[in-house]
Amino acid sequence: MQSPITIAFNASFLQPKGGGISEYIYNVITHLRQQDTQNRYIVYVLQDMEDYAREKLPKDTRIKVIPYASNYWGVIRRSLFSQRFWYEEERKEGFDIFHSPFFHAPKFKHAKVILTVHDLRLYRYPSTYALPRLIYLYFAVRRSIRRADKIISISQFTKDEIVSTCGVQADKITVIHEAINRDDFSEKRIRPEDIATSVFPLTDTPFILSVGHLEPRKNYERLIEAFLQLKQRAGTERIRLVIVGKKAHHYKTVIKMIEENEDVVYLDFVSRSTLLWLYQHASLFAFPSFYEGFGFPPLEAACFDTISAVSNQSCIPEICGEAALYYNPFDTSQMAEQMYEGLFNEDVIGQQHHLLPVNLDRFSWTKNAKETIATYQQLI
Numbered sequence: 001m002q003s004p005i006t007i008a009f010n011a012s013f014l015q016p017k018g019g020g021i022s023e024y025i026y027n028v029i030t031h032l033r034q035q036d037t038q039n040r041y042i043v044y045v046l047q048d049m050e051d052y053a054r055e056k057l058p059k060d061t062r063i064k065v066i067p068y069a070s071n072y073w074g075v076i077r078r079s080l081f082s083q084r085f086w087y088e089e090e091r092k093e094g095f096d097i098f099h100s101p102f103f104h105a106p107k108f109k110h111a112k113v114i115l116t117v118h119d120l121r122l123y124r125y126p127s128t129y130a131l132p133r134l135i136y137l138y139f140a141v142r143r144s145i146r147r148a149d150k151i152i153s154i155s156q157f158t159k160d161e162i163v164s165t166c167g168v169q170a171d172k173i174t175v176i177h178e179a180i181n182r183d184d185f186s187e188k189r190i191r192p193e194d195i196a197t198s199v200f201p202l203t204d205t206p207f208i209l210s211v212g213h214l215e216p217r218k219n220y221e222r223l224i225e226a227f228l229q230l231k232q233r234a235g236t237e238r239i240r241l242v243i244v245g246k247k248a249h250h251y252k253t254v255i256k257m258i259e260e261n262e263d264v265v266y267l268d269f270v271s272r273s274t275l276l277w278l279y280q281h282a283s284l285f286a287f288p289s290f291y292e293g294f295g296f297p298p299l300e301a302a303c304f305d306t307i308s309a310v311s312n313q314s315c316i317p318e319i320c321g322e323a324a325l326y327y328n329p330f331d332t333s334q335m336a337e338q339m340y341e342g343l344f345n346e347d348v349i350g351q352q353h354h355l356l357p358v359n360l361d362r363f364s365w366t367k368n369a370k371e372t373i374a375t376y377q378q379l380i
Contacts, residue, residue, distance in 0.1 A: 005380050006040040008095040008111070012078070013102060014045055014053055015070055020296070021118065024154075024178060025101050026056060031369035033058045039376070042093060046070045064089070079136050082106060097376055104137065104144045112149040112379050119154075119293025120161045125217055127249055142166050150379050152372065154178050154294045157315035176371045177319075178294050179363040185303035187280060194273035202265070202281065207240040208339060209282035209306075211275070211297045212289060214243075214251035219288040219311070219329050224257045224264055226288075226335035231263065233340055239263065241286075242278065244270055279304045284342045287311060290329045295319050302360055307352040309338045323352065323359035 009029060013021040029043060042062050045053040048069045057063070067085060068078040086106040090098075098108055101116045122141055126134055145151065145166045151173045153159035159173045183189075208227065212218040220243060227241045242265045243258065258266045270278070279285070285301035287310040295316050298308040302323065310316050311329035325342050327334040341348045 002038075002377060002380070004039050005096040005376065006042065006094065007097045007099055007376060008042045008044060008089070008093065010098065010100045010102075010105070011043050011045050011053065012049075012066055012068075012070075014056065015049055016052060020294075021102055024116070024118070027179070027181065027365045028101065028369065028372060029057055029061065031365045032372060033061060035366065035369045036373050039373075042095060044089075046074070048074075076132065079133075079140075096380055099376075100144075103141045105148065107147070113144075113147070114150045114152060114375065114379065115145060115148045116152040116154065117145065117158055117162055119158055119291075120165050121217075121291065121293070123165055124291060125215075128215060148172075150174065150375060152176050152375060155315040155318055157318055158293050174371070174375050176368055176375070177363055178296075179365040179368050180296060180299045180303065180360070181365065182303050182360065185276065185279065185300050187276075187304075189273075190276045190280070191273045194271045195277050196267070196270060196274045199267070199270075199274060199278060202240060202242060202278075205238045205240055206283035206343065207242050207265075207281075208284045208286050208343075209242050209244070209278050209301070210286045210288070211244045211278075211300075212287075213245045213248035214254050215248035216250050217289055217291040218245070219290055220254045221257060222329065222332050222335065223286060223288045224254070224261065226332040226339065227264065228261065229332060229336035230339050230343075233336065234344075239283075239343070240265055242267060242282070244268075244275065244278065276304075279306055282306050284309060284339060286335075286339060287316065288327075288329045288335060289316070290314065292316060298324060299360060299363065302356040305353060305356060307342055307349065307356065309335070309342045321355075321359045321362065323355040325352070 011025045014025045015022050044064050044066050047065050047067055050065055053063055068074045083106050090108050090111055095111050098111045099114045103115055103117045105113050122137055153173050153175050156175050159175050162168050163170050240263045244267045246269050258264045279301050285306050285308040287298050289311055290313040292314050298310055298320050301308055309325040310320055312326040325338040327338040
């Protein structure tokens, strides 16, 4: 048996509105603590997130505070001045591994560094970042990736991008898929009092659901065009398209198209219960995005036995496997055809319902934690 090692885990993105990275941090730490009773863990959180972290994480988690806040100026100061703090923490705690669950990490004198890289949207779609942060990250990320001792990639697609974009050797990168908490995406998690009453009329007609921020890579303009073609083919059968997601950037054309079509419904940001209700009642889930690092929404829909028609680009085929209908996201006719099949072809619908739970079984946070622990052990 190997001697115990100490792992420092940077949880500075563990925040109530931290998005996918916050969910990743919570799930990885929780399942590492369940699976690993030998090694020692120190979890670092921002100073204004300490109470949240103590409430959220397992009670025996050792938590230390990074002396910066989560606000805009806190992010800037942390980016510019935190190196001294980390040198001092390495000296005091003597950790063997520093795990950063995103694509940037400080320097250390002795500790090995592991990065989890979710995607390289930074280089592919730089407009998704605020300019000051973009300027900093544009150079810091590539440098951190090259300097890291080991990289965890959440998909093979992202691994291939790291190799081609950052010039990193493939054997330095381990693919460990993220997962989904199926218990969190179930009917028992729906709180009726939290469901927006505006969505209840949607059950009058079949509707297609799509979830994601309004930004170009989500491909909503083509989705709406394909939906209009689908409506023509469906004839007198009324169908709605429901889009859920915050306005991110370059969204005005999409909003204009929505306003011009009464059967396209935009709900902006919705409560968790409302989102789960929509997944449950949708006749089909559409995911036309042409760039994702992992792509959770089709798996979330699958938890409610809702089948998906999805893009055949980036990581999406890797994650959805056989449990989805695929189309070229740049071909609206093909998109419309596959959505029609998912709505009206009973043989296709039956086959997809059979495949959904089989695909979901491929993803497990327990498996993720075991593979992460193995990565730690290989590094020491």
